[in-house]
Amino acid sequence: MAAAGGCPSLLPGSLPILLSLSLHFLLAPGGAQGGGGGRYQPGEPVILYVNKVGPYHNPQETYHYYRLPVCRPPTVRHKSLSLGEVLDGDRMAESLYQLAFRRNQSKKVLCDLKLSPQQIEELKEAIEELYYFEFVLDDIPIRGFVGYLEESGFLPHTHKIGLWTHLDFHVEFNGDRIIHANVSVRDAKPYSLDDLRAPTSMAHTYSVFWHETSFPYERRGERLRDSSFFPRTLEIHWLSIINSMVLVFLLTGFVVIILMRVLRNDFARYNLEEEAVADDFDQADNGWKIIHTDVFRFPPHKSLLCSVLGVGAQFLALGTGIIVMALLGMFNVHRHGAINSAAILLYALTCCISGYISSNFYRKIGGERWVWNIVLTTSLFSAPFFLTWSVVNTVHWANGSTHALPVTTILLLLTVWLLVGFPLTVIGGIFGKNSATGFDAPCRTKNISREIPPQPWYKCILVHMTIGGFLPFSAISVELYYIFATMWGREQYTLYGILFIVFAILLSVSACISIALTYFQLSSEDYRWWWRSVFSTGSTGFFMFLYSVFYYFKRSNMSGMVQTLEFFGYSFLTCYVFFLMLGSVSFFASLQFIRYIYVNLKMD
Numbered sequence: 001m002a003a004a005g006g007c008p009s010l011l012p013g014s015l016p017i018l019l020s021l022s023l024h025f026l027l028a029p030g031g032a033q034g035g036g037g038g039r040y041q042p043g044e045p046v047i048l049y050v051n052k053v054g055p056y057h058n059p060q061e062t063y064h065y066y067r068l069p070v071c072r073p074p075t076v077r078h079k080s081l082s083l084g085e086v087l088d089g090d091r092m093a094e095s096l097y098q099l100a101f102r103r104n105q106s107k108k109v110l111c112d113l114k115l116s117p118q119q120i121e122e123l124k125e126a127i128e129e130l131y132y133f134e135f136v137l138d139d140i141p142i143r144g145f146v147g148y149l150e151e152s153g154f155l156p157h158t159h160k161i162g163l164w165t166h167l168d169f170h171v172e173f174n175g176d177r178i179i180h181a182n183v184s185v186r187d188a189k190p191y192s193l194d195d196l197r198a199p200t201s202m203a204h205t206y207s208v209f210w211h212e213t214s215f216p217y218e219r220r221g222e223r224l225r226d227s228s229f230f231p232r233t234l235e236i237h238w239l240s241i242i243n244s245m246v247l248v249f250l251l252t253g254f255v256v257i258i259l260m261r262v263l264r265n266d267f268a269r270y271n272l273e274e275e276a277v278a279d280d281f282d283q284a285d286n287g288w289k290i291i292h293t294d295v296f297r298f299p300p301h302k303s304l305l306c307s308v309l310g311v312g313a314q315f316l317a318l319g320t321g322i323i324v325m326a327l328l329g330m331f332n333v334h335r336h337g338a339i340n341s342a343a344i345l346l347y348a349l350t351c352c353i354s355g356y357i358s359s360n361f362y363r364k365i366g367g368e369r370w371v372w373n374i375v376l377t378t379s380l381f382s383a384p385f386f387l388t389w390s391v392v393n394t395v396h397w398a399n400g401s402t403h404a405l406p407v408t409t410i411l412l413l414l415t416v417w418l419l420v421g422f423p424l425t426v427i428g429g430i431f432g433k434n435s436a437t438g439f440d441a442p443c444r445t446k447n448i449s450r451e452i453p454p455q456p457w458y459k460c461i462l463v464h465m466t467i468g469g470f471l472p473f474s475a476i477s478v479e480l481y482y483i484f485a486t487m488w489g490r491e492q493y494t495l496y497g498i499l500f501i502v503f504a505i506l507l508s509v510s511a512c513i514s515i516a517l518t519y520f521q522l523s524s525e526d527y528r529w530w531w532r533s534v535f536s537t538g539s540t541g542f543f544m545f546l547y548s549v550f551y552y553f554k555r556s557n558m559s560g561m562v563q564t565l566e567f568f569g570y571s572f573l574t575c576y577v578f579f580l581m582l583g584s585v586s587f588f589a590s591l592q593f594i595r596y597i598y599v600n601l602k603m604d
Contacts, residue, residue, distance in 0.1 A: 039176045041101065042101055042102045043102070043103055044100065046101050047094060047099075049092040049093060049094060049095060049135060049136040050065035050092070050133070052065055052090065052134050053134070055129045055559075055563075056130040056132050056145075057130065058558050058559065058560060058562070058563035060488075061403070061560060061566075062089045062402045062403060063401055063402060064402055065134075066093065068122065068146070069115055069116075069123060071096050071110045071111035076093050078092065078093050087340040087341055087344075087405075089403040090402070092136055095135070096110050096111060097110065097206060099208050101178075102173060104207075104208060104209055104210055107166075107205050108205060108208075110204040112202075112203050112204075113201065114201045115199060115201075115202070116199050119198075120196055123163055124161050124193055127145075127149055127162075128149060130145065131145070133146055137171070137178070137181045140178065140181045140224070142169070142183050144164070144184075144229065146163070147161060147190060148160070148161070148164065159194075161192070161194055162191055163190060163191045165188075165191045167183050167184075167207075168183065168184045168185070168187060168188065168208075169182075169208045169209065170182055170209050170211060172210075172213045173213070174213055179213055179220045182229075230491075244475045244505045248505050248508055251516075252508065254516065259515070263519075266287065266289070288522035288523050288525070289601060290525060291450060291522065293443060293444060294445065295522065295598065296442075297445050297449060298366060303369065303373045305530065306358045306359070306362035306367065306373060307373065307380045308380065310353070310357040310377050311377060311380045312582075312583055312584025312585070313354065314357075315381075316585065318347055318350050321346050321350070323496055323503060325342055326496040326499075344413065348421040349424070351422070351424040351425040352424040352428035352431075354378075355425035355426060355427065355428030355429035355431075356429065358373060359374060359377075359429035359430070359433045359436070360433065361432075370429065373429070378422055388569045391565070391569065392569045395561065395562055395565050395566075396562060396566075401562060403566070442601075443598050450525075452528070453525055461532055465536060468535075468540075469536075469537060470543055472509045472513065472540045473540050475505055476502055476505070479502045480544070480547060484547075484548070484551050488551070506540075511585055513536065513586075514590050515590060515593045517532075517533075518532075518536075518593060518594065529590060533590040533591075535583065537582045538579040538582050539579070540582050541578040541579035542575065544574070544578055545572060548567070548571040548575070
């Protein structure tokens with residue numbers, strides 16, 4: 001799919017064709033996979049594409065390379081791009097650089113560029129903001145800085161700005177295949193822009209050096225991880241794993257040993273009282289037994305609750321699928337566009353899960369407006385996402401950023417949602433509604449609800465949310481830095497096995513904390529556990545957002561309206577997704593726990 005070209009023809013209702021097209025955009029050679037290089041004969045031209053430029057510390061703020069006053073052909077020819085490349089902000093165009101396979105070139109003139117005073121100021125501003133450029137040769141990204149900046153000393157203060165007008169390309173080959181490529185300015189001197197009088201003319205030159213290597217072509221992806229421009233792959237951080245594992249063992253031990261021991265005592269006491277005082281049940285008991293006629297009373301806003309559970313279950317499947325795909329090496333983890341396109345495809349395919357879970361549970365708890373429930377389910381995430389994306393994309397578009405999606409890409413993604421995501425939600429909802437059985441509560445619910453006794457301050461919902469959100473957050477806080485450094489920085493994260501373990505730890509801690517907090521709530525004769533169980537560990541998303549604020553101001557060098565809006569907009573969406581996902585896990589864990597304790601309780 002071309003970034004500025006036409007959108008592929010999609011037939012309404014043709015689901016198999018749409019899925020095959022989506023897979024093609026995700027896995028197309030030269031696209032998100034970044035694997036498909038060509039075979040060349042000696043002397044055969046090798047096209048070098050110019051791609052994008054942007055501030056080094058703002059990964060999502062990129063512009064087309066030809067936006068800067070640089071050497072450009074009379075007619076700019078763009079390359080067709082895959083969906084993953086478009087989402088990654090790529091906008092490749094043919095350059096004036098002429099490379100011939102296995103033919104060295106020295107000091108070849110690219111162009112004689114004449115600069116106006118305004119263009120010189122544009123270059124100075126770009127160099128001061130540490131702009132880097134990205135070229136693409138045979139699907140291999142080549143990066144370097146646009147210019148040279150030197151600022152040192154206080155007295156005397158020096159401030160020097162220089163433009164790199166000569167580039168050395170070093171290309172490694174094995175037989176008829178290109179293995180690796182990079183650019184160097186080691187032997188070049190920057191063209192000083194200090195006190196430069198305009199208009200002025202400067203010659204741009206380049207050299208090409210070919211180096212033979214025995215490195216196999218099948219493993220050339222490993223060379224990308226060894227790129228010296230961006231930081232190397234993160235090392236294994238065992239401290240994060242040990243910290244999380246210790247926390248999980250402690251919490252699991254608390255729930256399994258201490259809580260079960262307390263429950264055993266409760267069962268013995270309550271069942272003994274049942275035999276002794278069978279005719280005056282409510283007056284003889286206290287604690288969670290006394291509210292057995294109210295604990296399964298259906299909550300208010302049933303449709304919204306079921307929608308939260310359905311969408312949360314969908315993102316649980318989506319997150320697991322993304323991590324498993326990364327473990328299996330199904331896409332290039334070094335390009336965010338590959339992960340984004342995979343997430344889009346999986347989101348559309350997993351919409352049936354949200355429809356099924358939401359509609360099925362809604363019918364179980366006596367819901368009748370199942371059509372409204374499906375509409376609410378499909379809008380619970382898509383509406384906030386569309387609103388956030390619209391604002392962010394508009395700002396990118398207004399600033400000329402390459403991360404602003406073309407109209408054809410927007411129409412394609414909208415078509416995927418309309419022909420796959422929404423229909424699958426409806427289909428899942430219909431199956432869920434038709435397969436729903438009764439709620440099958442182990443206790444009979446009275447028509448008149450019992451009065452809830454006054455609760456101490458430390459058992460209020462805010463305290464539960466603070467405890468239930470902070471403990472799961474603390475289990476992933478160390479790992480969270482590496483994830484942020486990858487998604488919003490320049491690090492390369494490949495430790496997906498560790499990420500899978502931490503993800504499982506997060507879910508386990510959330511379930512354990514939810515069960516413990518629910519038990520304490522029921523013990524104080526408060527039966528309003530339905531929504532509280534969702535918010536208790538769903539509040540982890542709030543702590544994650546607080547961490548994102550801390551990361552932006554204390555751990556990153558990001559700046560500017562474009563990058564700031566993108567960071568906080570999508571960070572908010574990510575935290576919202578974790579609220580839905582962990583809230584769903586928390587609720588179902590509490591539900592199973594409550595069913596267990598009341599099934600094992602002797603009652604009339």
